[in-house]
Every structure is written in structure tokens, then in C-alpha cells.
Amino acid sequence: xxxxxxxxxxxxxVIVGIMSLIGNTIGSKNGFVEAIPGxxxxxxxxxxxxxxxxxxxxxxxxxxxxxxxxxxxxxxGVPGADFINACMKKVGFLALCTPILAYAGxxxxxxxxxxxxxxxxxxxLSCVIFVGTYLGSAVIAQVILKYLGQI
Amino acid sequence: xxxxxxxxxxxxxxxxxxxxxxxxxxxxVGVVVLLPMLYALIFGIFLAPKFLKVVNKVDMQDAGSxxxxxxxxxxxxxxxxxxxxxxxxxxxxxxxILQEFGNLGTIFLGVPLAMxxxxxxxxxxxxxxxxxxxxxxxxxxxxxxxxxxxxxVMGVYISGTVFGTIFFGLMASMAxxxxxxxxxxxxxxxxxxSASMMTAAVGSLSAMYPQMSDQLVAFGAASNMLSxxxxxxMAIWVALPLTERMYKHIYKFKYGAYxxxxxxxx
Numbered sequence: 403x404x405x406x407x408x409x410x411x412x413x414x415x416v417i418v419g420i421m422s423l424i425g426n427t428i429g430s431k432n433g434f435v436e437a438i439p440g441x442x443x444x445x446x447x448x449x450x451x452x453x454x455x456x457x458x459x460x461x462x463x464x465x466x467x468x469x470x471x472x473x474x475x476x477x478x479g480v481p482g483a484d485f486i487n488a489c490m491k492k493v494g495f496l497a498l499c500t501p502i503l504a505y506a507g508x509x510x511x512x513x514x515x516x517x518x519x520x521x522x523x524x525x526x527l528s529c530v531i532f533v534g535t536y537l538g539s540a541v542i543a544q545v546i547l548k549y550l551g552q553i
Numbered sequence: 554x555x556x557x558x559x560x561x562x563x564x565x566x567x568x569x570x571x572x573x574x575x576x577x578x579x580x581x582v583g584v585v586v587l588l589p590m591l592y593a594l595i596f597g598i599f600l601a602p603k604f605l606k607v608v609n610k611v612d613m614q615d616a617g618s619x620x621x622x623x624x625x626x627x628x629x630x631x632x633x634x635x636x637x638x639x640x641x642x643x644x645x646x647x648x649x650i651l652q653e654f655g656n657l658g659t660i661f662l663g664v665p666l667a668m669x670x671x672x673x674x675x676x677x678x679x680x681x682x683x684x685x686x687x688x689x690x691x692x693x694x695x696x697x698x699x700x701x702x703x704x705x706v707m708g709v710y711i712s713g714t715v716f717g718t719i720f721f722g723l724m725a726s727m728a729x730x731x732x733x734x735x736x737x738x739x740x741x742x743x744x745x746x747s748a749s750m751m752t753a754a755v756g757s758l759s760a761m762y763p764q765m766s767d768q769l770v771a772f773g774a775a776s777n778m779l780s781x782x783x784x785x786x787m788a789i790w791v792a793l794p795l796t797e798r799m800y801k802h803i804y805k806f807k808y809g810a811y812x813x814x815x816x817x818x819x
Contacts, residue, residue: 428568443629445629493630501593502590508601510598517704530662541655543655543737
């Protein structure tokens with residue numbers, strides 16, 4: 403897998419940020435300009451998180467730092483959290499998904515045969531995976547609730 | 554990174570997809586939701602040399618290698634969605650917290666079935682979780698989304714995006730009708746880290762038990778917030794290592810030797 407240095411990473415984040423901004427403006431009622439602060443904050447969180455994953459010891463993936471940073475900065479009571487939350491309201495979660503899935507679509511073209519080969523199997527497998535997580539959680543919840551006398 | 558043609562093409566896909574917008578329609582007992590990201594994905598696939606020949610091999614490779622970083626922007630947003638809900642999560646009941654470990658149930662059913670189907674490294678991506686956005690980002694960072702593991706997680710992610718909502722709605726009604734679970738337990742189980750799946754499952758339960766509706770919605774939403782928080786950490790420290798181990802042992806059982814070369818853990 404090709405790896406990118408921090409400058410390249412920043413440029414990619416900015417490119418995808420601009421695309422999300424355009425998609426966000428078309429697909430939701432949020433204005434172009436009012437979504438800019440939120441996207442800048444997201445780019446900063448992503449960049450810092452990726453750098454932490456890269457340079458901090460412990461082998462913790464960057465994605466864990468990125469999500470954790472996002473959590474901390476918006477935790478009620480943390481200085482600036484209200485401002486960040488207000489900025490975030492203007493950036494739709496779904497608008498951020500669209501460019502990613504567009505890149506994914508283009509990239510999948512390369513592995514079309516592999517996908518076609520495992521296609522129906524993956525669909526059946528997905529159903530079994532959904533059943534697994536649902537029943538697994540239901541069994542535990544049932545046992546604990548019963549034990550606590552809440553049902 | 555400097556592939557301007559690729560970025561231009563993707564920008565066009567985004568604009569077209571967002572212009573089409575969200576469409577919902579009724580299918581049997583559930584609602585199917587079509588999102589712009591789905592159109593962007595499908596149109597993107599059709600640009601391949603096999604169909605419209607808009608993109609070439611280099612474009613496809615560049616797109617694959619960029620994916621991991623593009624996902625980080627979404628993950629930053631994801632964190633900011635979870636943050637404001639943290640105080641509520643912390644005060645959750647023990648039943649709510651412990652049922653989170655039930656999400657590992659996917660591994661015990663998923664890994665054996667995937668390997669029975671003849672999938673190899675795809676199994677790791679496909680069966681370690683229900684493959685929502687954080688899991689896709691994690692697999693992307695660790696293995697690359699253009700790897701076998703990446704194909705596995707993307708396959709389940711796409712399946713979930715397309716018919717996960719309707720499947721969870723149906724599954725919740727069936728479980729409530731035929732299995733000996735209390736509706737509260739089923740509502741807690743509905744939170745798997747996807748708001749649409751949770752809403753569909755809790756919606757079915759509420760329709761069957763209208764007098765409990767408020768409580769069911771509250772349990773579902775709280776459990777979904779919890780999964781959103783712990784899903785990623787659980788995947789890193791519990792689910793992925795467990796999946797790798799099960800994969801190794803089932804591999805030996807099926808093929809007579811521990812996995813080596815391409816089939817081994819990286």
C-alpha cells in the first residue's frame with residue numbers, strides 16, 4: 403500500500419474537504435460559506451490524529467486518535483466545545499460520505515472480478531453477520547436485565 | 554495525489570449524486586433509502602475500463618490508495634457526533650454496557666461461514682464487525698482498502714448500506730414474534746453503531762409494543778451511542794485479534810496447515 407507524507411496527507415484532506423463542501427451545499431440546506439469553519443476543524447482533527455498514529459509509540463491506529471480527538475473537543479464543558487458543535491451542525495455526515503464512496507467506486511473497478519466472485523457470498527455473509535451481532539447483544543441484555551430484576 | 558483527472562471525475566460524481574438527492578420508497582413492510590453516496594459508488598464503478606472506460610488502471614490505483622486518508626475526515630466528524638452524547642453514555646445502565654460485547658457475536662457466526670464459502674483474507678475485513686464507517690476506516694488504515702481484507706469490509710459495508718435498514722426492521726419483528734426475548738433486550742441490541750439500522754429495528758418493536766415505545770426508543774438510541782463509541786476500540790483490541798485467531802485455526806482445520814504467504818496475517 404502506498405503511504406503519504408504529512409504534506410501530501412494535508413493536500414488530500416483539503417481536496418476531499420472542498421468536494422464535501424460542494425456536495426454539502428447541493429445536498430443540504432447548509433450554505434457554502436457557513437460550512438467552511440466546520441470543515442477546517444475536521445481537517446485539523448484528521449491531520450493531528452493521523453500524525454499521532456504515525457509518530458506516537460504503541461502502534462495505535464490513527465483512526466482511533468482521530469475519533470477520540472473529535473469526542474474530546476465536543477465533550478460538553480470542554481472550552482470551545484459549543485463553538486465546534488455549532489460549526490459541525492453545518493457539515494452533514496452524509497455529505498462527507500459521498501466523495502469517499504465515489505473514490506471507492508472508482509477503485510473497485512480494479513477488483514471487479516474479485517468482487518463478482520465473492521458477491522453473493524458476501525451478501526449472505528452480511529445477513530449472518532447482522533443476525534450475529536443482534537442476537538449476541540440480545541442474549542446478554544436479556545440475561546443481565548433478568549438478573550437485575552428489571553424485566 | 555496529483556492525479557487531477559481523478560479528482561475532477563470524483564467531483565463530477567459528487568455533484569451528480571447530490572443533485573439526485575435522497576430517495577425513499579416503501580418495500581413490503583420496510584422502507585428502502587437510497588443515498589447520494591450509493592449513486593456515487595455505482596457511477597464510480599461504471600467508469601471502469603470494463604464499462605465506460607473513463608478511468609484507467611492508474612486512476613483506479615490512485616483512488617484506492619487515497620481512500621484511507623479521505624476516510625479520516627469522516628472519522629473526525631464521527632468523533633464530533635459522539636462527543637456531545639458522552640455524558641449520557643457514561644450514565645448508561647450495566648445491561649446497556651455489557652450487551653455491547655454481544656456485538657462480537659458476528660465473529661462466531663461470520664468467520665466460520667466466510668471460510669466455509671472459501672473466502673480467505675476477505676474474512677478478516679468482512680466478519681470482524683458489522684462493517685460500519687469506523688470499521689472501514691480501521692481496515693483501510695491497517696490493510697488498505699484495495700487489499701483482500703478491504704474487499705471484505707467494503708462488501709459488507711455496501712450490503713449494509715443498501716439493505717441493512719430493511720433487514721434490521723424485519724429481524725427485530727421476527728425476533729420479537731418468535732424468540733423468547735423481552736422487548737427491552739431487543740431494543741438494547743438494536744444499537745449496532747448505525748442510526749438507520751437502529752431506527753428501523755426500534756421502529757418495528759415500537760409498532761408491536763406501542764405502550765413501551767418511549768422506553769424502547771431510549772434504549773435503542775443509548776445503545777447506538779455506546780456502540781458508536783466503543784465499536785472502534787473494541788474492533789482494534791478485541792474483535793480484530795479474535796478474528797485473526799479464529800481465522801488461523803479454521804484455516805488449519807480446513808486446509809491442513811496454518812496460513813502462510815498471502816493468506817497469513819500481515
